[in-house]
Amino acid sequence: MRWATYFAVTAAVIIVGLALGVTLPLVSLRLEAWGYGSFAIGVMAGMPAIGVLLGARLTGRLAGWFGTPQTLRLCLLASAGSVALLTLMPSYPLWLFLRLLIGISLTVVFVLGESWINQLVEDRLRGRLVALYGTGFALSQLCGPLLLTALGTEGDQGFWLSAGLLVAGSLLLLGHGGAPQVNAESASGKGLGKFCRNLPAIAWAVVLFAAFEAMVLTLLPVYLLREGFAQQLALIMVSTVVVGDAALQLPIGWLADRVPRQTLFRCCGVVLLASSLSIPALLHTSLIWPVLVLFGASAGGLYTLSLILVGQRYRDDALVRANAHIALLWGIGCLLGPMSTGAASQWISGHALPMLMALGAAGFVWLAFQRGAFSEVAGARQPG
Structure with a gap:
């Protein structure tokens, strides 16, 4: 290597x-x-x-x-x-x-x-x-x-x-090789629908994490302020989510080389669902701190494992095309996440942010346990 x-x-x-x-x-x-x-x-x-x-x-x-x-x-x-x-x-x-x-x-x-x-x-x-x-x-x-x-x-x-x-x-980057060899036509951005049909859990995981990341830095501080937290404490809580995302990706990656990656992928979805549902109930208790860490780590784990699963399957222009689809899905999540959460927060519930994340996580868990959810990566060698 x-x-x-x-x-x-x-x-x-x-x-x-x-x-x-x-x-x-x-x-x-x-x-x-x-x-x-x-x-x-x-x-x-x-x-x-x-x-x-x-x-x-x-x-x-x-x-x-x-x-x-x-x-x-x-x-x-x-x-x-x-x-x-x-x-x-x-x-x-x-x-x-x-x-x-x-x-x-x-x-x-x-x-x-x-x-x-x-x-x-x-x-x-x-x-x-x-x-x-x-x-x-x-x-x-x-x-x-x-x-x-x-x-x-x-x-x-x-x-x-x-x-x-x-x-x-x-x-x-000067003087380095080993980059993917790309055909301009076959690696164009076409085929997003087919990518989503073949890998629905991965596609939804990317959208979900993009929405999460866009909302954490923009809407989560507002949510915490409206729930009565002082500005400094609200920013510390947001930082806790970000640190949870950053600090626990290496342990997740280590596990991904030792246990079946699809199983770990599903576990991250379940933890994200549980932590999202727990936030409103535990927000004003000391238990909110580990919940925020798990909230960030599980959401970040979805994206990390999406890249790992795509990388184990594709090479060269197929890999570039798959990552281009991931970028498109990322853009969609960045646009839709804050917009839908902002509207729901104003007109439906003050707890719209964790509730919509829970809804998205539930959708991911449902997709991840469907037969054929990972049909495109099933043939690749799995650890464990």
């Missing part, structure tokens, strides 16, 4: 998470300082999600035309240029376009980076090494806002640091 390449690609994608963790809140804070309202800031925040949907369609074609390593480097440099222009051209309409470009180019980076990692790793180590990547990315996103706090939000240092990080990520 090419260990140097694995760590280089993993580091490059983790750097993207750190750059996003700095840039995304900085853009929102800058718009607020300019006097823009919540709707305008929300529209700006939604542009990368639209970019995800577009970028997933373009990834296979770009990799087929330019090759996977070259496409990754070009997209990282394009993202760096777009972030730099956020500093040089402070215009709301232009920022909308630049955020769209950032969403498109970084989606290509995620799809090809995760495909490259899955192509490289040996199956006996797949669980641990994919989980190591997931842990690193989650921690990088968590460190981004902390780094922004140290840099300050008044100046443009955060934008320039993010641009520099993205350039450094492109340089890390």
Whole structure:
């Protein structure tokens, strides 16, 4: 196995998470300082999600035309240029376009980076090494806002640091091989419906985790404040969910190399269902802290195991195509999760966030126990 390449690609994608963790809140804070309202800031925040949907369609074609390593480097440099222009051209309409470009180019980076990692790793180590990547990315996103706090939000240092990080990520990939070989036509973004029919549990798990991640940082603090928690304590509770997601992915990956992965996948769904249902009842008790850890860990485990199960089955352009479908499903989850939860919170129940997560987890559990739920991965070698 090419260990140097694995760590280089993993580091490059983790750097993207750190750059996003700095840039995304900085853009929102800058718009607020300019006097823009919540709707305008929300529209700006939604542009990368639209970019995800577009970028997933373009990834296979770009990799087929330019090759996977070259496409990754070009997209990282394009993202760096777009972030730099956020500093040089402070215009709301232009920022909308630049955020769209950032969403498109970084989606290509995620799809090809995760495909490259899955192509490289040996199956006996797949669980641990994919989980190591997931842990690193989650921690990088968590460190981004902390780094922004140290840099300050008044100046443009955060934008320039993010641009520099993205350039450094492109340089890390120089001289490395073993990337998926991609046919531009066969790895285009077509075939999402077939992917969902063949792997319904994996498809729904990706949508569910995307909705979870979008809601945790945006709507969970609001939910906790409305339930009477002080702002500082609410943020600590949100951080507990994120830390649970990051810290327990490696144990989940270790288990994935020792027990049947489909069984572990189902267990994560059951734990997510139980923890979601427990939140309203235990919210004002000391038991809420382990529940929040399990809430984050089980949701993160669904995504980690989705990547592992896809990686053990597909190679080359089929792997890129599968990861492009995952990116499309991610974009759908990011769009639908906060919208549906926000509407339900306003008009149905104040506990809509954990209840909708429980409903989604119940749907996953039902799909995961259906015959043929993993038909596309059944032939691959399983641990345990």
